[in-house]
Structures are given as structure tokens and as C-alpha cells.
Amino acid sequence: MLMESYDLVILGGGLAGICAAVEAGEQGANVLLLEKQDELGGSTVLSSGYMAFAGTDMQDTAGILDSTESLLADMMEVGGRVNDPSLVSTYGRHQLETYSWLVDHGVEFRSLEAVSGHSVPRGHIIDPHQAIQSLYRIVKQLPNVTVHFNAPAKRILKNTEGRIDRVLYEFEGKELTVLASKGVILASGGFAKSEELLQQFAPQLNGALRIGGSGNQGDGLKMAWEHGAWVHDLPYLNGTFGFHPTASGAVKSQGLAFYKGGIIVNQLGKRFVNESISYKLLGKAAFEQPDQITYQVWDQTVMDKSVFDDPLYDLELLRRRRLLYVVETLEELADCIDVPLEVLEETISRYNQGIQNGEDPDYGRKTLTHNFGKPTPIEKAPFYAFESTVAMLATYAGIAVNAAGQVVNPYAEPIPGLYAAGEITGGFHGAGYMTGSSLGKAAVFGRLAVQAALAEVPVK
Ligand SMILES: Cc1cc2nc3c(=O)[nH]c(=O)nc-3n(C[C@H](O)[C@H](O)[C@H](O)COP(=O)(O)OP(=O)(O)OC[C@H]3O[C@@H](n4cnc5c(N)ncnc54)[C@H](O)[C@@H]3O)c2cc1C
Known part of the structure; x- marks a missing residue:
């Protein structure tokens, strides 16, 4: 033949x-x-x-x-x-x-x-x-x-x-x-x-x-x-940060609220990284946290930047899919994600002061993503949290x-x-x-x- x-x-x-x-x-x-x-x-x-x-x-x-x-x-x-x-x-x-x-x-x-x-x-x-x-x-x-x-x-x-x-x-x-x-x-x-x-x-x-x-x-x-x-x-080789632990390829359940002004905290209620860096590097840092559990936390100012139908920034879609905690106070938020309230309050207050003074004292965040945009304080209810993990x-x-x-x-x-x-x-x-x-x-x-x-x- x-x-x-x-x-x-x-x-x-x-x-x-x-x-x-x-x-x-x-x-x-x-x-x-x-x-x-x-x-x-x-x-x-x-x-x-x-x-x-x-x-x-x-x-x-x-x-x-x-x-x-x-x-x-x-x-x-x-x-x-x-x-x-x-x-x-x-x-x-x-x-x-x-x-x-x-x-x-x-x-x-x-x-x-x-x-x-x-x-x-x-x-x-x-x-x-x-x-x-x-x-x-x-x-x-x-x-x-x-x-x-x-x-x-x-x-x-x-x-x-x-x-x-x-x-x-x-x-x-x-x-x-x-x-x-x-x-x-x-x-x-x-x-x-x-x-x-x-x-x-x-x-x-x-x-x-x-x-x-x-x-x-x-x-x-x-x-x-x-x-x-x-x-x-x-x-x-690195993973990518920002997926809900239930994510699979077919259904979108990734959100990058941190590039719109959210922060990322670990199970202790503490930040651990400058959130404006590449989500690959964020993945590496997230993987080093206790039990590899982290949450993106943001407020209504960030939520207002949700972009309809966008693969990464449609935060409202995450809410409709019931993947977000949505609450009126930081106390309720700490309760939902099971972190110590006083630590979470201190984390957010230090972050807010830092970015308002132009100098995040802990991780040096100055922008939203890479060299672009200015972060806003996390202060306007309701507050949101999204459990996030790393995907290869x-x-x-x-x-x-x-x-x-x-x-x-x-x-x-x-x-x-x-x-x-x-x-x-x-x-x-x-x-x-x-x-x-x-x-x-x-x-x-x-x-x-x-x-x-x-x-x-x-x-x-
Ligand atoms: C959730 C997710 C989000 C992403 N978002 C972005 C993004 O926004 N921007 C970006 O730039 N990148 C993104 N990427 C990465 C990007 O999608 C891929 O790197 C890119 O699509 C790769 O294209 P490709 O043609 O090389 O491979 P693929 O699109 O993976 O195609 C490879 C094809 O080869 C076939 N194949 C494999 N083995 C064989 C074989 N032995 N014989 C015949 N066929 C074979 C496979 O079945 C497949 O169809 C993302 C990836 C994922 C999974």
C-alpha cells in the first residue's frame, strides 16, 4: 500500500x-x-x-x-x-x-x-x-x-x-x-x-x-x-492563583479581584504578598500558606469594578454562582472564613493606611496590577470573600x-x-x-x- x-x-x-x-x-x-x-x-x-x-x-x-x-x-x-x-x-x-x-x-x-x-x-x-x-x-x-x-x-x-x-x-x-x-x-x-x-x-x-x-x-x-x-x-513551572477550589476547566470559577483592589489573606487573617504581582508568583506564595488555604477579600468599591462577561473580572458572576461570601461587617466576614476578627481588622486597617499614605508598609503594594492603577481602601460594605487556590x-x-x-x-x-x-x-x-x-x-x-x-x- x-x-x-x-x-x-x-x-x-x-x-x-x-x-x-x-x-x-x-x-x-x-x-x-x-x-x-x-x-x-x-x-x-x-x-x-x-x-x-x-x-x-x-x-x-x-x-x-x-x-x-x-x-x-x-x-x-x-x-x-x-x-x-x-x-x-x-x-x-x-x-x-x-x-x-x-x-x-x-x-x-x-x-x-x-x-x-x-x-x-x-x-x-x-x-x-x-x-x-x-x-x-x-x-x-x-x-x-x-x-x-x-x-x-x-x-x-x-x-x-x-x-x-x-x-x-x-x-x-x-x-x-x-x-x-x-x-x-x-x-x-x-x-x-x-x-x-x-x-x-x-x-x-x-x-x-x-x-x-x-x-x-x-x-x-x-x-x-x-x-x-x-x-x-x-x-x-508555576501554578496560577485565583481559582475557587471547586473549579474545573469547563465552568469559569476564577476571579482576580485583587487586580481591581482586593487583598489576599491566609487562614490566620494575614496578608502575605504584594497582590499586584503576577498571579503565577501569587500562586507560589499562596502554596506556602498554612493548609494552602487563602481568601481574596474586597469591598463594594472593588465589586463596582466587576466587568460583565469578562473571564477574570466578572465578580458578579461568582456571586451568582454562590462562590462568594457577602456580608455587611468585617465581624461576619471573619466568622464566614474562620479567621481571627482582631487580626483581620488589623490587616485591613494597616493596609488601608498604607496605601492611603502611598506606602504599603508590609509588602510595598503601590498599584493594582504590575505598574497599572491605584489601590483603594477596603472600607465600604458589603464585604466579600472568595476562597482561592492554585491551578496548574x-x-x-x-x-x-x-x-x-x-x-x-x-x-x-x-x-x-x-x-x-x-x-x-x-x-x-x-x-x-x-x-x-x-x-x-x-x-x-x-x-x-x-x-x-x-x-x-x-x-x-
Ligand atoms: C483555564 C485557562 C486559562 C488560560 N487563559 C489564558 C489567557 O487568557 N491568555 C493566554 O495567553 N493563555 C491562557 N491560557 C494558556 C493558553 O490557553 C494555552 O497556552 C494555549 O491555548 C496553548 O495553545 P496550543 O495551540 O499550543 O495548545 P492547545 O490549545 O492545548 O492545543 C493542543 C492540541 O493538541 C492536541 N494533542 C495533544 N497530543 C496530541 C497527539 N499526540 N496527537 C494529536 N493531537 C494531540 C490536544 O488534544 C489539543 O487539542 C489559559 C489556559 C487555561 C487552561
């Missing part, structure tokens, strides 16, 4: 894979996209939908002055300056064009929010389902792009010259091999749902909720490792790639024929993830990997 043959085989149909498929299809390549699950979307469709872009028409309309330089400076700062600068600057060169490409391909950006790690409001919100479906509609119209569902890739194979040129996969009860003459693109996401890999690389996150696409088991990482791929950023939802560390998306070995040499994009790759975020940069990198590098594979030369 003749082996199936395509120019490119893409593993995984989240944002990186679907952007790659559209790009490749529109360039006239013959493409096969293999998706392990029975639908597209992976972690992308569970996400809050923030994308980090700078200099967009949406920012212009909102009167927000921004630049690529400022975006990249924030990204390097949040990443502890250990991000790979060549990946960050490549993102900078392509981010605005990618935003326009997404808009031109039917992706709707609903609104703009100030989100973690950014100096200005830069979280461009998509509905991830709408985005994936809109791109998939285009794929379906391209006769040169084939998508197989329930088709897990198992291994990637090299030819006798050492070039990756085939994929072994399962489909309709059979094990098949497909030829990929111009390359294989790994877009199979991270390993947030692989207990095996999390135990191996992030045992410090035992006890964190596991939220992410159910197909995201690190298959692509293992396939790349078999052929000598290097890894980046594994030491920086995206791994952000992974195989090493160069700026063209070529997978590289420990000597930074490309592994011929092998490309990767999206959450499976490491190096871009460094020590810290900046909100919106993961969906952003999936879209930017998904397309760039295709361009490099079809040109067979690195994209500048």
Missing part, C-alpha cells in the same frame, strides 16, 4: 495548530492536521481568551498609548530577563501583523482589559471557541488541508539522512504512517494533564488543581525528546526552538524537518508568564513555523 504523503503534518488542533493549518493551506501546501481528541481546541478553548498585542486599533480607540517596545520590555521584566531574547523580539516583529491576520480571518476581539504583567491595558479578549471555529471554517474551505479527529500521533520518524519526515499515528482503529516531505509541526500543547510529567518536573505543585485540555499529556514533548530536542524553562493550567516550559520555530538540540542546532509552536515550546516566557502571551505566541509562532518549513530557511 502506498504511504499517505503531505507537505506538512501538524500535530494538534489548538490555536497554534489551527493557525499553522490556515497559513499552510493558504500558501498552497498539502497539509494534514492530526487531532487526538474528537474536537479542536485543546487548552485554547478553556482559556480566558486574553491576547497580548500592542499598538492595535482597539487601544487607539480607548486612548491607550502603547508600543511594541513597551510590550517587549514588560515581557522581559515578567520573565525575569531569562526569556530567550530572539523569541521575544520575533514576537515583537510579528505581533501586530498577527492581530490583523486574526481579525482578517474572522476572529472577534471583544474588549480590552488591564491584565497581569502589563504597564497598560493590553489584554485583547477573544472568545476562544469563536476563534477556533472561525479558523476551522476557513480550513474546511481549503481542499489542500485535511483534518483527522480522534487521530493521536504516536511517534515521529527520521529518514536515513537524519531528517524527520514521517509521523506514526492511530486512526479508525489502524496504525498508519504518513510522509511529511517539508516538515512536521508539533503543536500538541503542554502537559498540564499529565500526572507523570508533572510529578517528574513540578512535584512542588502537588495539590494544585489540574485544569487544561484533556489531550495535553506532553505527547509531542516525548516525541521530540526521542530525537534529541533540548528543553527550556522547566525550573520555572498551562506548562509554558518545553522544547527548545529557534526564532523560526525549528526544534533545536542542546547545541542549538536545528533538528532537520522538525518544527514546534505554542505551549509545547519553552524559552519564550522565561521565569514568568505574562497574561495573553501564550495565546499570542501560539498564533504568532504557529504561522512562522509554517513559513520557515515551506521556505526551508529561517524567517527573519
Whole structure:
């Protein structure tokens, strides 16, 4: 039997894979996209939908002055300056064009929010389902792009010259091999749902909720490792703070009231961190608290900043879902969350005085999030509390790639024929993830990997 043959085989149909498929299809390549699950979307469709872009028409309309330089400076700062600068600057060169490409391909950006790690409001919100479906509609119209569902890739194979040129996969009860003459693109996401890999690389996150696409088991990482791929950023694996302990991927039960002016207290009724820092770092601090139990606490002034239908700031939705304690006095609040009243009162009074004097004496909080906004005192009833914990939802560390998306070995040499994009790759975020940069990198590098594979030369 003749082996199936395509120019490119893409593993995984989240944002990186679907952007790659559209790009490749529109360039006239013959493409096969293999998706392990029975639908597209992976972690992308569970996400809050923030994308980090700078200099967009949406920012212009909102009167927000921004630049690529400022975006990249924030990204390097949040990443502890250990991000790979060549990946960050490549993102900078392509981010605005990618935003326009997404808009031109039917992706709707609903609104703009100030989100973690950014100096200005830069979280461009998509509905991830709408985005994936809109791109998939285009794929379906391209006769040169084939998508197989329930088709897990198992291994990637090299030819006798050492070039990756085939994929072994399962489909309709059979094990098949497909030829990929111009390359294989790994877009199979991270390993947030692989207990095996999390135990191996992030045992410090035992006890964190596991939220992410159910197909995201690190298959692509293992396939790349078999052929000598290097890894980046594994030491920086972190959870994300702000989920209710009952949270699961499908139902939104995350709220970040602290970025609107709430505080976070532990079971002793004490603050333990500057709440304006990245929710990844907040996750680390929360995990060190007694019994890992923490509460976000806020007042009506903060509640008034609830944003309808926003994935992170729809605090009223949390109230409707009965996930909040809502009370008229601090005494009742202390009782509900079972912390000593006098400690809670002292915590709030010290915090209020501190931020009013411009100097939080305990943790140095001056802003709402990153460098943006001013905190307000917690004083206006009713008062609110939201039990919050840490979730492992995206791994952000992974195989090493160069700026063209070529997978590289420990000597930074490309592994011929092998490309990767999206959450499976490491190096871009460094020590810290900046909100919106993961969906952003999936879209930017998904397309760039295709361009490099079809040109067979690195994209500048
Ligand atoms: C709750 C939550 C909120 C988030 N919020 C944001 C946010 O607001 N902004 C942001 O930037 N990031 C956010 N993230 C992270 C972001 O969603 C992901 O990093 C991003 O969507 C990854 O895209 P991807 O295409 O690389 O992978 P995915 O979207 O995960 O897609 C990978 C696909 O590969 C498939 N696959 C896996 N193994 C195989 C195999 N062997 N063969 C074939 N297919 C395979 C999977 O089934 C999946 O469909 C969030 C994540 C979660 C879980």
C-alpha cells in the first residue's frame, strides 16, 4: 500500500495548530492536521481568551498609548530577563501583523482589559471557541488541508539522512504512517494533564488543581525528546492563583479581584504578598500558606469594578454562582472564613493606611496590577470573600526552538524537518508568564513555523 504523503503534518488542533493549518493551506501546501481528541481546541478553548498585542486599533480607540517596545520590555521584566531574547523580539516583529491576520480571518476581539504583567491595558479578549471555529471554517474551505479527529500521533520518524519526515499515528482503529516531505509541526500543547510529567518536573505543585485540555499529556514533548530536542524553562513551572477550589476547566470559577483592589489573606487573617504581582508568583506564595488555604477579600468599591462577561473580572458572576461570601461587617466576614476578627481588622486597617499614605508598609503594594492603577481602601460594605487556590493550567516550559520555530538540540542546532509552536515550546516566557502571551505566541509562532518549513530557511 502506498504511504499517505503531505507537505506538512501538524500535530494538534489548538490555536497554534489551527493557525499553522490556515497559513499552510493558504500558501498552497498539502497539509494534514492530526487531532487526538474528537474536537479542536485543546487548552485554547478553556482559556480566558486574553491576547497580548500592542499598538492595535482597539487601544487607539480607548486612548491607550502603547508600543511594541513597551510590550517587549514588560515581557522581559515578567520573565525575569531569562526569556530567550530572539523569541521575544520575533514576537515583537510579528505581533501586530498577527492581530490583523486574526481579525482578517474572522476572529472577534471583544474588549480590552488591564491584565497581569502589563504597564497598560493590553489584554485583547477573544472568545476562544469563536476563534477556533472561525479558523476551522476557513480550513474546511481549503481542499489542500485535511483534518483527522480522534487521530493521536504516536511517534515521529527520521529518514536515513537524519531528517524527520514521517509521523506514526492511530486512526479508525489502524496504525498508519504518513510522509511529511517539508516538515512536521508539533503543536500538541503542554502537559498540564499529565500526572507523570508533572510529578517528574513540578512535584512542588502537588495539590494544585489540574485544569487544561484533556489531550495535553506532553505527547509531542516525548516525541521530540526521542530525537534529541533540548528543553527550556522547566525550573520555572508555576501554578496560577485565583481559582475557587471547586473549579474545573469547563465552568469559569476564577476571579482576580485583587487586580481591581482586593487583598489576599491566609487562614490566620494575614496578608502575605504584594497582590499586584503576577498571579503565577501569587500562586507560589499562596502554596506556602498554612493548609494552602487563602481568601481574596474586597469591598463594594472593588465589586463596582466587576466587568460583565469578562473571564477574570466578572465578580458578579461568582456571586451568582454562590462562590462568594457577602456580608455587611468585617465581624461576619471573619466568622464566614474562620479567621481571627482582631487580626483581620488589623490587616485591613494597616493596609488601608498604607496605601492611603502611598506606602504599603508590609509588602510595598503601590498599584493594582504590575505598574497599572491605584489601590483603594477596603472600607465600604458589603464585604466579600472568595476562597482561592492554585491551578496548574498551562506548562509554558518545553522544547527548545529557534526564532523560526525549528526544534533545536542542546547545541542549538536545528533538528532537520522538525518544527514546534505554542505551549509545547519553552524559552519564550522565561521565569514568568505574562497574561495573553501564550495565546499570542501560539498564533504568532504557529504561522512562522509554517513559513520557515515551506521556505526551508529561517524567517527573519
Ligand atoms: C483555564 C485557562 C486559562 C488560560 N487563559 C489564558 C489567557 O487568557 N491568555 C493566554 O495567553 N493563555 C491562557 N491560557 C494558556 C493558553 O490557553 C494555552 O497556552 C494555549 O491555548 C496553548 O495553545 P496550543 O495551540 O499550543 O495548545 P492547545 O490549545 O492545548 O492545543 C493542543 C492540541 O493538541 C492536541 N494533542 C495533544 N497530543 C496530541 C497527539 N499526540 N496527537 C494529536 N493531537 C494531540 C490536544 O488534544 C489539543 O487539542 C489559559 C489556559 C487555561 C487552561
